[in-house]
Amino acid sequence: xxxxxxxxxDEAKEALNFLEEIIExxxxxxxxxxxxxxxxPEPNGYLHIGHAKSICLNFGLAEKYGGxxxxxxxxxxxxxxEQEYVDSILADVRWLGFEPAQVLYASDYFxxxxxxxxxxxxxxxxxxxxxxxxxxxxxxxxPTVPGxxxxxxxxxxxxxxxxxxxxxxxxxPDGHCVLRAKIDLASPNMHLRDPYMYRIKHxxxxxxxxxxCIYPMYDWAHGQSDSIERITHSICTLEFAPHRxxxxxxxxxLGIFPSRQYEFARLNLTYTVMSKRKLLQLxxxxxxxxxxxxxxxxxxxxxxxxYTPESIREFAHxxxxxxxxxxIDVSLLEFCIREDLNRRALRRFAVLRPLRxxxxxxxxxxxxxxxxxxxPEDRNAGNRTVPFSRxxxxxxxxxxxxxxxxxxxxxxxxxxxxKSAYIVECTGVEKDDHGxxxxxxxxYIPESRSGSDTSGLxxxxxxxWLSAAHARTAxxxxxxxxxxxxxxxxxxxxxxxxxxxxxxxxxNALIEPMLxxxxxxxxxxxxxxxxxxxxxxxxxxxxxxxxxxxxxxxxAKEAKKQGS
RNA sequence: UGGCCCAUGGUGUAACGGUAGCACAGCAGAUUUUGGUUCUGUUUGUCAGGGUUCGAAUCCUUGUGGGCCAACCA
Numbered sequence: 001x002x003x004x005x006x007x008x009x010d011e012a013k014e015a016l017n018f019l020e021e022i023i024e025x026x027x028x029x030x031x032x033x034x035x036x037x038x039x040x041p042e043p044n045g046y047l048h049i050g051h052a053k054s055i056c057l058n059f060g061l062a063e064k065y066g067g068x069x070x071x072x073x074x075x076x077x078x079x080x081x082e083q084e085y086v087d088s089i090l091a092d093v094r095w096l097g098f099e100p101a102q103v104l105y106a107s108d109y110f111x112x113x114x115x116x117x118x119x120x121x122x123x124x125x126x127x128x129x130x131x132x133x134x135x136x137x138x139x140x141x142x143p144t145v146p147g148x149x150x151x152x153x154x155x156x157x158x159x160x161x162x163x164x165x166x167x168x169x170x171x172x173p174d175g176h177c178v179l180r181a182k183i184d185l186a187s188p189n190m191h192l193r194d195p196y197m198y199r200i201k202h203x204x205x206x207x208x209x210x211x212x213c214i215y216p217m218y219d220w221a222h223g224q225s226d227s228i229e230r231i232t233h234s235i236c237t238l239e240f241a242p243h244r245x246x247x248x249x250x251x252x253x254l255g256i257f258p259s260r261q262y263e264f265a266r267l268n269l270t271y272t273v274m275s276k277r278k279l280l281q282l283x284x285x286x287x288x289x290x291x292x293x294x295x296x297x298x299x300x301x302x303x304x305x306x307y308t309p310e311s312i313r314e315f316a317h318x319x320x321x322x323x324x325x326x327x328i329d330v331s332l333l334e335f336c337i338r339e340d341l342n343r344r345a346l347r348r349f350a351v352l353r354p355l356r357x358x359x360x361x362x363x364x365x366x367x368x369x370x371x372x373x374x375x376p377e378d379r380n381a382g383n384r385t386v387p388f389s390r391x392x393x394x395x396x397x398x399x400x401x402x403x404x405x406x407x408x409x410x411x412x413x414x415x416x417x418x419k420s421a422y423i424v425e426c427t428g429v430e431k432d433d434h435g436x437x438x439x440x441x442x443x444y445i446p447e448s449r450s451g452s453d454t455s456g457l458x459x460x461x462x463x464x465w466l467s468a469a470h471a472r473t474a475x476x477x478x479x480x481x482x483x484x485x486x487x488x489x490x491x492x493x494x495x496x497x498x499x500x501x502x503x504x505x506x507x508n509a510l511i512e513p514m515l516x517x518x519x520x521x522x523x524x525x526x527x528x529x530x531x532x533x534x535x536x537x538x539x540x541x542x543x544x545x546x547x548x549x550x551x552x553x554x555x556a557k558e559a560k561k562q563g564s
Numbered sequence: 565u566g567g568c569c570c571a572u573g574g575u576g577u578a579a580c581g582g583u584a585g586c587a588c589a590g591c592a593g594a595u596u597u598u599g600g601u602u603c604u605g606u607u608u609g610u611c612a613g614g615g616u617u618c619g620a621a622u623c624c625u626u627g628u629g630g631g632c633c634a635a636c637c638a
Contacts, residue, residue, distance in 0.1 A: 015578050015586090042638050077637060133636060140634055143566040147634090178636055188567040190634040199636035218638050242568060242633045263569080265631095270575085276638095318587065320577045322570090325631055329575045332588050342601065377601065408599065417597050450597065462597045528598045555599040 017321040019057070019262060023065055023233060032232045035067035039093065039100075040222070040236075042074045043085035043206075045276040046291040046298045047092045049312070049333075050267040056316035057264070058235055059098040070229055071100035075107045076221045078205035086206065088291075092299040097309045102229075106221045107207045109228055113216050114168065116224060116254055117179060117197060121160045125253055126197060127152055128163040130177045140185070140193045147185035147193045167200060170213045174200050179214075183249065191246045195219055223247040226259035234259045237266040238323065267319060268327040271481040272297045273489050287498060288482070294535075294546050295482045295502050305479065306523055306533025306548030307333075311340040327487060334549050341523055341531045341548070346374045346381060349419075349464045350526040350545075351510040352476060354393040356439040356468065359424060362390040367467070370450065372420035375525075386512055388421050391468040393510055395528075398463040399440050401429065404562050408461035408555075410440065416461040419527065423448035423457050464527045471510040475544040477535070478504040511543070518543050525551075 016024065026032045037058040041051060062069035071093055075081050090103065120126040129136065129152045141147035155163070164179055166172065179198040187193055197220040202213045223246075226234045234247075241263045251258055268274055273282075274297060282288050282296070291298050294305035302312065315336040319328050368388045375381035394410070403411040410416045415425045424442040432438050448455040480502050488494040515524070520536040530550035537544045 017577090021580090040638095044638080074638065080637075136636085137634070142634070145566090175636060190567085193634075196636060201636080215636095217636075222638085238569070239632055240638090244568090265570085318576080320587095322577070324570055324576090326576065329589065332576075335588060338600090347598080372597095376596095376598080406599090419597060421597095423597095453597090459597090461599080464598075525598085525600085528600070530600095551598075551600050553599070558599080 018323070019061065019233070019235065019264065019321060020064075022262065023061065026232070027065065035062060035065050035232045036070070036230055037062045037067065037233055037235060038070040038072045038226065038229060038231050040072045040074045040106075040225075041089055042077070042081065043089060044077070044080040044082070045085060045280060046088050046300055048274055048276075048279065048296075048298045049269060049302065049315075050274050050297075051092075052096060052299055052312050053267040053316045053319065054235070054237075055093055055096055055098060056313055057321060059093075059100075060316075061233070061235075062101075067232070068101035069098070070102045070104055070231075072104045072106065072225060072229065074218070074222065074225075075105050075205070075207065076216050076218060078201060078203040078215060081206055083206050088300065095303060095309055096299070096312060104225075104229065105207060106216075106225045107205060109221070109225055110208060110212055110216070112228065113221060113224055114214075117164065117216075117220070118161060120181065120197075120253060121164060121179075122157050123253065124157050124182065126164075126179055126181050127155050127160050128167065128177050129153075129180050129194075133175070136178075140190065143188065143190065149185055153182060153194070164198075167198065167214050168212075170202065172200055174202055176200060181220075181246075181250070183246075189242055189245055191219070191242055192249070195246060219243060219246050220250065223250050223259060223261070224254070224256070226261075227251055227254075227257040230257050231259045234261045236261060236263055238263045238325075239266075263323065264321050265323050265325055268325075268487075268489075269297060269333065270327055270330045270486045271483050271488070272330070273483070273494055275489065278489070278494060281495070282482075285495075287495065294477070294479050304533070304535065305546055306341075306531060307337050308340050308344075308523070311337040314340065330481070337531065337549055338552070341525065343377055344375075345523045345525040345531055347372075347376075347527050348515050348524045349386060349466055349512045350474070350476070350515070350529065350532075351393045351395055351464070351466050351471070352478075352506055352526075352529065353396040354466075354471075354510050355396045355399055355437070357392040357394050357424075357442060357465070358430075358439050359390050359392070359442050359444045360427065361443045364390055366390065367469075370420050372450075384514065386420070387467040387470040388418075389467045389469055392418070392465045393468055393471060394418075394440070394463055394465050398461075399426070399437075401437070404559070406558060406562075409463060410442075410461070415457065415459045416463050417448075417450075417459050418444075418465045419462050420450045421465070422446070422450070423453075423455060423459055464529075466510050466512060470513055472513055472516050472541075473508050474511045474515065474542065475537075476506045476509040476532070476547065477544065478506065478547045480504075509545075516541055516543060523548070 039058045059069045178196050180194045183192045185193050196217045198214045244261050292300035292304045369385040371383045398409045422444040424444045428441045429437045430439040445455050482502050483497045484499045485497045488497040491497050518534045520534050522534040531548040532545040535544040535546050
């Protein structure tokens with residue numbers, strides 16, 4: 001329920017990023033009356049958190065300024081693109097919470113592009129080149145040495161038109177020739193040294209089938225596609241900045257709608273890699289279990305890990321937009337999901353590494369159903385009851401025979417509160433022949449029951465627990481960062497930096513009875529442990545949980561300090 | 565040794581010639597039946613030199629450092 005006295009979040013006072021400034025200026029001056037953006041992935045892999053930033057930017061800008069945003073697949077290279085990727089991309093965009101104004105494909109424009117190529121040829125601005133790739137590379141010179149023209153550069157437009165048509169008709173094998181724009185072989189910008197427009201590929205395209213055997217290059221397709229869609233602000237990452245003069249040259253020569261390109265710095269995250277090539281390697285070489293492995297920075301991986309769309313959108317907002325190279329601390333991402341889930345996730349009891357506890361003064365066979373809150377941050381989440389009995393399980397970490405200083409949990413002679421139940425005092429331990437503790441013995445304080453505590457006792461620690469007779473089992477997958485170094489991409493071999501302990505599977509964790517009814521995608525906070533999400537691998541009666549992120553753990557820090 | 569882009573605490577990001585702020589992380593404390601949450605406090609910064617100006621993170625200039633660019637990839 002929104003309070004009306006609260007001003008609508010003061011967006012006006014919030015600082016604008018450089019793209020917002022450009023847009024507001026364009027709107028103010030009347031250069032555009034509305035804006036049109038697009039998110040243009042190539043369907044050759046799964047989307048990752050870096051794409052999420054771009055999606056949030058493009059759709060977010062359109063939303064903010066009352067414009068529209070298209071999803072356009074940049075499908076100009078049939079040999080690396082697949083329908084599987086097309087489908088996953090749309091699903092990810094929608095999951096993030098955005099609906100494209102239109103779902104379009106660069107391949108929709110192949111006919112138009114072909115016609116426009118002929119226009120350039122007629123203007124003497126494009127020619128068919130039969131040189132080998134090596135020859136062309138050599139003729140391009142280097143950044144400090146101008147390129148040199150070859151014989152094909154002088155072919156007449158008429159001849160080029162014929163040649164280009166023959167290319168299109170499939171009269172030449174792959175790689176036999178290319179269509180090049182005739183611009184400036186001496187340009188200090190290598191992209192202007194007669195760039196390729198078309199290459200021959202007798203390949204099946206996932207949408208156009210076998211209609212074409214020539215396919216446009218990125219530079220020849222992208223700006224024209226933007227123009228066709230009347231994209232006002234074509235936002236891309238920094239590495240495309242040197243392409244901008246070419247982007248503008250094509251549009252100018254064709255005299256078509258002048259879309260403008262703007263570049264921003266792509267997102268990098270600590271302890272992971274972001275390039276599609278590297279992610280593909282992780283998948284293909286079995287370092288992870290697929291694109292949606294919860295350790296992957298892919299959107300599908302984050303989803304399976306338990307990240308919510310809201311948390312990712314918030315993250316994208318918080319990282320900001322600028323032109324400076326950056327590497328965002330993954331702790332910001334973790335902050336965003338904790339912030340979101342703290343508000344929304346229902347609390348449940350789970351014991352990952354069980355230790356038996358026997359309450360020696362509690363009647364055998366008796367069971368009490370005790371009330372506990374589903375979410376202390378949200379009164380509307382209500383309460384639930386959990387069974388309490390003589391034999392319990394607690395977390396191994398919550399008992400120590402010889403506790404270090406500042407240890408608030410249980411130890412011989414010490415007292416803790418069992419969350420939402422009673423205060424117990426440890427009276428001793430049971431050990432096996434090897435000296436291993438098999439049970440913690442306690443006596444409980446009957447008048448310390450939560451909600452009606454008249455004991456007057458104050459304890460420092462509160463721990464979670466499960467009634468042994470009522471506990472159910474579940475598989476719990478504990479994930480840690482995939483890499484051991486902050487910036488694996490800068491390593492000689494990024495795969496050597498892989499964290500060998502990025503996944504720990506606990507196949508017999510204990511959970512409270514209610515938790516067996518969960519559905520894949522459900523989020524919970526396991527009290528005192530962290531946020532967990534039900535995995536699709538769950539089977540009836542045997543749920544599987546992924547740890548999204550731990551709770552902040554100041555004791556772990558303190559213990560580490562003491563240890564070192 | 566060509567062109568383009570960039571440079572603000574540990575990490576990001578504001579300040580649009582006029583008090584260097586915010587967030588995350590860190591540290592310290594208060595509250596707490598989650599060592600969670602919440603609250604309070606706090607450490608740390610304008611790459612360097614020159615110039616313009618009453619005044620420069622901001623404008624100019626030189627340097628330094630980083631990134632990108634020559635694929636029949638996008």
